[in-house]
Amino acid sequence: MIEGEEKHHLNGLRKEFAVNYLVSNGLDKVETQKLEELAVGVDGHPLALRLLVQLVKEYGANDILEDLSMYRDQMEDTILKARKLFDKLAGNEKEFLEHISVYRKPVAIKALKAMFTEKTPRDSVSKLLNKSLLETNHNGSYWLHPLIQEFAYKGLKDITEAHANAYIYYVLFPLPKKPSKIEDLQSLIEAHYHACSAGRVDLAARILYHSNVCGQLERWGNFKTIVELCTPLLPNISLEGRIISLECHGYFLGILGIACFKLGIAEEAIILIEEALKIARLRENKKGEANQLGNLGLAYQQLGDRRKSIEYYKQVIKITKDIRDQLGEGTSYVNLGNVYLELGEIEQAIINYKSAGQIFRYVGNKSGEGSCFSNLGILYSQIGNIDEGIDFLEQSLNIFKDVGDKIGEKNQYMNLGIAYKNIGMFKKSIDCYEKSLKISIELENKSDEGDLLGNIGNLFLICGQAEEAIEYYEQSLKIDREARNKRGESLSLISLGISYAALGQLEKAIEFLKQSLAIGKAIENPRLINFCEQKLKKLEGSDE
Structure with a gap:
């Protein structure tokens, strides 16, 4: 930072502003011509000016001008001038200043005192503060100006x-x-x-x-x-x-x-x-070996080489069985289930999730067991085994309730809401979403809260209850705007537009869709733009 002169040419304040700075900081009694010479001597650099103020007060303008003239021709670089001023101003506190320059963050007075030596003057802290070489917020934190810190650290022996x-x-x-x-x-x-x-x-x-x-x-x-x-x-x-x-x-x-x-x-x-x-x-170290094999499995899984990932997870299962690490074994079955799910091999995914769930139940890992049941519930629901899927989701819900896991409980209510919606049980779906929404509000999870409000609004709209849907969409819109979620705001406006259209209030519907279209164009989202334009064309045609 200090040595390369070409890298660190810092342009300072213009002469008149630099002089004003010196005057306003206590040098109003010094002749204007001398102040101009001082300012020009350090190129008007703010830090150098700040050091000059202290030096002039201590040594007088004439001595400092003499010092500046001695090295002006040889050391044109502003930082080198500032360093010269710094060395002179630091005085007896220079060694202490160098020691505290090792701190990267603001520190308490205790940290400063940890750097005291037998030679350190006891009033060093107050002197450095008075000289503006040490900064404080008066709430117990102290730090150095970055350039002062560089000067001090360079001199630290x-x-x-x-x-x-x-x-x-x-x-x-x-x-x-x-x-x-x-x-x-x-x-x-x-x-x-x-x-x-x-x-x-x-x-x-x-x-x-x-x-x-x-x-x-x-x-x-x-x-x-x-x-x-x-x-x-x-x-x-x-x-x-x-x-x-x-x-x-x-x-x-x-x-x-x-x-x-x-x-x-x-x-x-x-x-x-x-x-x-x-x-x-x-x-x-068998446990360490299993951990690293699991890490490799995860790495190759995320790289897309899922078959190689499966090989590593199977090696982990063999080792964890040998050393009777049942928790590690259960986790590896979950990892295997996840990979098979990514490959679309649903039956293999289910087999591994069930194996993991049995192990977690045996070792008393309730959270692991609940997560496995949740995975199984979602999978069975997706392949059409709705009753079995809902049964697993309810078991998962009960486990998360028992262990007091509010996030798990919220997620299972949400999953149950999806499952009931898929089989047309809209009232039950709304009930589950409402319970998930209540927990989201307790947890202050605004993102989930907004999504759930939108989902509940959708269900009311499907049920022909547009007025109830609007209440939820308006709440969702408010959250999107507070979070500056432009895409979410656009979707909420579309939902409101469709709801008012269902009520026959076409002017309001068009107004909301136009607002959504404007956002779609602002964020350059072709799908939103296309959807809004088609809806508007249809509604404006109906209006005519």
């Missing part, structure tokens, strides 16, 4: 020690009992960064390995962060280049492989997972 102190500060930082987002784990992420920067990759690996940071990030979908965290720990994919224990190496290869795959880097992901598989086999 004991980089390893400073990062080690920062690591100790962050690794002892208290964590929430139940982290629910990446910010809750930020202290561990920072501890990992500082451990790596201090050359202690073993400590960085220990943080991730024992705290399950990557597992949490995987659940939240933060795959890019996983790649950033794991990559420094694996400088060489081959075992010869490892710098951490063999078990850790295999664990991070697997985690990194899955993250790469989720980010769409499929070929690299498979290479990483295969290396992790080699380590598991080398260590005769």
Whole structure:
């Protein structure tokens, strides 16, 4: 950032604005000509001007102008000038400033004090604040201007020690009992960064390995962060280049492989997972071997090579049976069922879902059992075995109710609503959708709420109850507009148009369809445009 002069030519404020800045910041007693010289001397760069204000107050305008003239011809680059000013202004606090420059995020006063040495003046924090070299929001957070941070970090001699102190500060930082987002784990992420920067990759690996940071990030979908965290720990994919224990190496290869795959880097992901598989086999770690084979099955499944995926899942089932890992076995049967379903082999999918359901019931995994019954219910309903399908869906619903899984309960009411609608039992379908809607509102799931309102409106319209349908469509439209869901808004407007047409209120119907058509054109959706134009042509013809 600092060295390449051509890369960092920063244009500053025009002379008159730069002078105004200096005047308004306490240099109103300095002659205008000297202020102009000062401003021109640093090209009007805002940061340099800010440093100048402090320097002039401390040393006087004449001394600073003399300093500027000494190096103006040799160092035309503005950043180098600003650095010169920074070095002079930092004074006795420069070493402390360099130490705190290792922090990437705003920190508490405790973090600043962790960088104190025997030589650090006790009033360093207040002095740096007064000199505007340290920033604060007055709510306990402190940070450095990015350019100040670069200047300070470049001058830091004991980089390893400073990062080690920062690591100790962050690794002892208290964590929430139940982290629910990446910010809750930020202290561990920072501890990992500082451990790596201090050359202690073993400590960085220990943080991730024992705290399950990557597992949490995987659940939240933060795959890019996983790649950033794991990559420094694996400088060489081959075992010869490892710098951490063999078990850790295999664990991070697997985690990194899955993250790469989720980010769409499929070929690299498979290479990483295969290396992790080699380590598991080398260590005769059967559970680890099963995990990596399952990861390969998932990778090839999503790449579209489903037959290869089936081979891997079958290997997993054999290993999990051998080591009596029934939970792993049940999960693998579910994975197999999913692949067969994608291939359209419904009977094989049903066989595997049933096997998984039996295992989950035996080990007492209610959620797994409920999910299997849900899959079976949907499948039987789709192939025409409606009664059997509804029976499985109701069993699934009861399980999710028992375990207090509101999301599972909501989904099963929705699935039952679809099943009853498909056999023409519209009142029962509406009842199920209403129950699913109630839970969606409790969970504040606006997306599902909007979809369910639309589905209920559709059923009322099918039943010839257009006025009731309109009530639901209006609620759905409101949610779409609040969420700025233009496609959803367009569909809700179409539904309202059709409903008013059914009531014979053609003017209103045309009005809603024209609004929908305008949105269709704005979002460039040919199907919406075509549908609205055809409906409008028919309705306007009827109107005439």
